[in-house]
Amino acid sequence: MGLSVQQQAKYWGVAIAVFVLALWFLGDVILPFVLGGAIAYCLDPIADRLEKLGCSRVLSVAIITLVAALFFLLLVLLVIPTLVRETTGLVQQIPTLIDKLQATLSERFPSLEDQSSTIRQQLDKLAGLVQERGGELVNTLFSGALGILNVLVLIVIVPVVAFYLLLDWDNMVAKIDELLPRDHVDTIRRLGREMDNTLASFIRGQGTVCVVLGVYYAIALTIAGLNFGLVIGFVAGLISFIPYVGALVGGVLAVGLALFQWWGGIPLDDGGTATNWVRIGIVAAVFMLGQFLEGNILTPKLVGNSVGLHPVWLLFALSVFGSLFGFVGMLVAVPVAALLGVLARFGLEQYRDSRLYQGQSGND
Template identity: 25%
Template structure:
């Protein structure tokens, strides 16, 4: 059988399988959904292992790098993994400890201040109603019976509690499944980190055996470019988030604005979403501050706009953009497409994925141009030799 016959058979089988998949699309989708649920702990474990690996490698460099003590050498990997996990958990606990208590107090204060705010608006409207007759309609609209409102809120809470009691078993089951999947993902991540060199060597061996040398080289070149892009993106984003959160916290503290620590931490967390993250925290901060002081809220809005200009024109290009080598237009395109396809997770992976595609295209175009130049030079040399 010739190579041409093999290709024809391969294409025929592929078209037949594709045709069967289209005819049984519902079954195929159900199977893919089931496969995704089964593979989800593996996927999360792989992502967690990749993130922990960035910290683990840095801890390994500082864990007695010049020692010859075999005990310390054997402890290098497990201690580095443990320190990486502790570091991430510590950051999450600190962020939660700063944001959640203040956010709860803000929500409770907001609920308490709504009647006062409505009353102040009514008093102001009554005072200026003779100058602005149309305010009478607004006053009537704001004539709220607070006793009835409180009674309605209590009824709503009772209904919610009843439904919560009815769905307790379902909630407990979902929580148990979440905890099990989380622990399983963490165990997978730890196992991958402990044996990453062995797994990497085995994976390379499989690719080398079952595929051509050309495919092997191209495949691992793509993997290396993607790994470089994602690692630079993660480290750059974390550094930029820390810088931006610190700037907002210190600036709000200097100008004596409320909720400086909470909004600063919130800005740092949302800054992990490229381009639009800090605007989200700015909008939330504006809403929180305007309840206490409209003047300070507009001052905060001006302050956050200035910080955004510094972040967009100085911090992000220097800390993240230069490390990725991705032009600003590509960043915008990557965030837009990633967000449209996968929401916030798509925004997070869109930029490093776009950087990977950009670098691969740039390399391929340069290679093709060099090949064309060599072909042209060879042709001209042959032509001159004939003359």
């Protein structure tokens, strides 16, 4: 005799609660396994494609590992040092930028020279806060990042976990399928396929969009001559998974830095200076072109319309999971939000088919 719906709900509810509590207590301990699993999930289609071309699973994983190792080596040698150097330089320049902003505002608005002015007082407080806390904040961020993503995790644990998960991915999926409750196996498989499509569209597709946009912004801003263009491009690409937010934040930062860099940058014959609006316009055009490419080419081709995740839902998921589980929560927030979206749509379908929604008319 099978279990009733109420009994099944009770058992599965307990299992989910235990799983959530395990995440809560383990915290950052499971970080390398989360990263390794995410990498294996993203690379599994490539391994499947290589198998179709005649390679064995072991050879396919070996080829992927070799290419990934070479790519990571190039990042370590070429990109990461420059990125760290520019980030440090940008943080060190923040007090100078605030002083320059204060001088510019004082020139345009002489009333700000009054020490009792509210705006002048707030600017002074902001400059003092940045000078006092800026270095401490950066040191905290870097030390926290190194404490979580230390060299051992990056070089050893994550690649090893990803290698073995990728090697046994198909076997793990088959084993999980065998453990599914037989009464609901068809429904769970259908939901699993929908979740996989959603995750594939968002993580693989949107991840590719973020990488392409980040590389484009970094290279274009650097060619345009913007100081710290690599950092701005990296930040804009990193948060491009939230529609319009990446371009908005990156555009504001880039145009703001461009104004500081090229305001009064052209010497005149009379000894004065003029603003280089052409350079500033080029920086703004970089992000306008990026938005056009993202909305009309990259997202439709790589992501499609099957994700169905609202930007507000993404921000909410990032806030909740980040506050509950810290850095690991931030990593799993987006895929979990995608999975919950699939379950929510399934729940709405069941609700519309139920007597709770249809009432007595559902029996007609």
